[in-house]
Every structure is written in structure tokens, then in C-alpha cells.
Amino acid sequence: MAQRITAEEAAALIQDNMTLGVGGFGAYAAPDELLSALAERYERLGSPRALTAVCGISPGSNRPDGRGLARLRAPGLLDTVMAGHFANPPEIAELIGTNQVAAYALPLGVMLHLWRAIAGHKPAVLTHVGLGTFADPRVEGCKANQKTRAQGRDIVELVSLDGRDYLAYKTFPIDACFIRATWADEDGSLSMEDEGVGDYAAELAAATHNSGGIVIAQVRGIVSRGSLPPKSVRVHHPMVDYVVVNTDPALHMQSYAAQLRPELSGQLRRPTDSIPPMPLDNRKLIARRGALELRPDCLINLGIGIPSGVGVVANEEGIAQRITLSLESGPQGGVPVEGAGFGSAVNAEAIYTVADTLELYDGGMLDLSFLGAAEVDCHGNVNVSKFGSRCTGPGGFVNISQNTKRVFFTGTFTAGGLKEEVRDGRLVILQEGRSKKFRRQVEQITFSGDYAVKSGQDVTFLTERAVLKLTPDGLMLTEIAPGVELEQDILAQMEFRPLISPELREMDHRIFQASPMGLTL
Structure with a gap:
């Protein structure tokens, strides 16, 4: 039976040099009361x-507001971060970028499957995910900065099985964890x-418990014994050592965008015609060019930012009911939330756990994926995870991009001050971006074009002014926008x-008309 304690008492259980698992998924489900007490x-x-x-996905806001994992930013508190993604909070990304904290960036699915492997006392996770990317030990081996490389620790090895290459990501013990739930x-x-979002509290709790560690849960409140429907229990009490009841609602928000939106947690449905175009x-x-690729009954993953607009356009065009949108954070179906609330969906049909979702992605369940692309090179390699001293980690990008049948990378053609408008059905470039995104060489390989070609993937790059396809001989320009000059603008x-x-x-x-496109599926 779990013991009820205060957040301050929970913080006192964490000792020097411990490995601390921290739940939460970006803006969602952060155990902020526990993190705040530990920082204090x-x-x-x-x-x-x-x-x-x-x-x-490390918990935190996309602004430097000190929430989530950023509460542990004081010098000396953190030595190392291991995560699928740590751009949010930006304070932690800065510590990593300035070499103050070591960091290992792993594909999100690999991290969650590692937790399951830790719980099962297995030595490693054996997978193809990450081959040819920064995670491959022949490239960077998941090491995010010089401080990490100086540790002399290798967390992934290249192995061969039946003549095929795989990566073996090594398991490790977890001494304690902070997770969050609604009720205990x-x-x-x-x-x-x-x-x-779909949680991974159960995986983290199991890994910690079976490591002999301490599982501490932050909850909204306590309910009577036996009052939780058995199918709603995500973490059973034998795995939980301590429960901390939230005392400040600001430290127990559904997400950093809202205290509670019940249409995101499946507790009610919201009319989709209320979603603005x-x-x-x-x-x-x-987003419209991407929507032209949609097919009836296809299962689609949408990344953050520009890719999420494909779902909004599908809703505008009245075809959202003919497709199923899937987010690696768990929601299946519905309309993905944009902006600070990204990661959830309005009116989801189902919400899987994150680990189950990514396992299905790894096996090729997705028909289409629309993902961002910060840099692209002539080989079709894509970087979304490292920019100068700023290292963000890949999130679920590697699991998704390596394993989807048809992948569409999206983004503006240039960046930094780009100004464009649509005029009379033509694209007008008012001010070109300062930074080229199609580079001779990407800074980090988050997606391997060579691996994609060998795997037979269908890979396309969608921008506002051009469309390019990945071929065995490199990138091929196939479409240009009306109003655009081939030599000057592309x-x-x-x-x-x-x-x-x-x-x-x-x-x-x-694509360039003001009225809806009139799509049908």
C-alpha cells in the first residue's frame, strides 16, 4: 500500500547521484509539484x-518560464539528461548546448521500450530504429555534446543478426521516479x-519498481479504495511507494495551455465546426499540398508545427472523417491541437499509450506521415534535432520517419525573415529568407536518406514553392508554385x-485559391 506524503517529504527521498525518471510529455502531465519541491x-x-x-519527452513549456524539467536547472543539480526530446523546456536545452549538462538523445520509442526492457530485466532493446542516424554508434551514438562524450559511456552498440544490422540500446537501473496521475x-x-495524452507512467513506474527504486506519484486527489473502475487503473498500487496530493492547481494543469479541456481527455466532444480555418x-x-496526398481510410501521423496544419485543412475540406490521424503521444482520430497544446487531439476516437503507439509505428502501421524538416541535404538526409549549440533530440521523429510507407517532409523553402503572400492565385515572395534549408550537408542526421532508399520508402519534400522527391540518384524537383521563377526562387x-x-x-x-479546394475522398 502506498504511503501518502508531502512534496517536501518526497523531495527528501532523492539522494545525490541518483537516476531519476521524470514523467510528463512536453506541455502535458508534468509532475510540477514534485519537481518544484526538489528544486526548493x-x-x-x-x-x-x-x-x-x-x-x-521532457516535461516543459516551449517558453523559458521555468516549468517542467526547467525547475531542475540550478547549476550542479543535474549532471546528465537522457531523453527522447529536451527542447522543451528551453532552459534545459541551453544547459546541454553550452556543455553544462551531459545528454543522451534517444528515439522516443527506444526510450519507452527501454523502460519495458528494464522492468523485464533484459540487457538491451534490439531494433533497427536509428540505423544510419545520429543514434547509430558509427555516427554519434546518441551523444549530444562534448561533456557526454567525455563520460566514456556507450549506450548503444551495432550488432548483426542473421546478416542484418541492428542497434542494441543498453538498459540501466532507475533509482526513483516522479509520475503524475489524476486520482489515486x-x-x-x-x-x-x-x-x-496517452501516458507512459506505467512503463516508468514498472522500470523503477523492478530496479528496486522508489515510485512517487503526484495526483489531483484521493478516492475511496475500490472506487476506481479496474479498467481505468493505469498503475496498480503494488508499483507505487508514495502518493503526493497536489496543493496548487497551477502545478497540476492538464497542459501548460489549459487547466483542463475535457474534449482532449475524451470526457466530452466538441463540434469540429468551431475549429477556425x-x-x-x-x-x-x-498543408494543402499535403492534403492532396490523403486517401480514404489511411492512417496518418502529423508532426508539430506546419505538418499539423494538414489535419486542420482536412477538417476545413470536410474530409477529416474519411481519414484517421494518429499522434505518437497516443491520440488516434480527432483533430490535432496546434500551438502550445500540441500533442493532444480534439475528439480523439481512442487514446493509446505512447509506448504501444510507437511499437505499432515501428512495425509499419502508418500509411502516411507529415513531418517537419529544418535542414535537407542532397542525399535526402534530414536534420530536425541539432542546430549549432542547440540540441533538441528527435522525439518520435526517428520511429515515425524510418518506418512509414510514404513520408512527407514539410517546411518553408527558406527561413529567417521570409515574407510571402498569395496574390491572384500566385505565390509572391516579398522577402527571401536569410537561411537556406536545402544544404550541402545537414548538421545532424535525424533521417537517413540512404537508409530510406535502401528500404524502398517513398519520400517527398513539400514546400510552399516546390515539391521534390527522393530518388536513388538524389533529390528531384517535380513541381513548382505558380508565380515562382525556377532559377531565382528555387x-x-x-x-x-x-x-x-x-x-x-x-x-x-x-492550393493558392482563397476558397476551399473542394477535396473529396
């Missing part, structure tokens, strides 16, 4: 020091009714010259 204890006593924080019963069983800007042009804005299709054509003119 460190400020007061100088202990615990030199912690290794282990996260899936008097025994300590946990439910997640108010959470807007996108303005006709370059983001919408890209080729001169690339650091390499792509192949040009002998059937080069203009992008569909409906």
Missing part, C-alpha cells in the same frame, strides 16, 4: 546533486482520466543542384 530542497540544502534525469485510491492505484499563408499552402536558394524532372509541372492551382 536543492536551493536550501545544496542536495541532491549530480542527478541523471531520464524522460520520454487509498491503496495507491492510479488513474489518468484528465490527461490529454487557417489563414491563406505559406503554412496553409504546404535553384539559387539551394546549396546543391537537384535533379529536375523532365515532367516538371506547376503545383495544383487550387
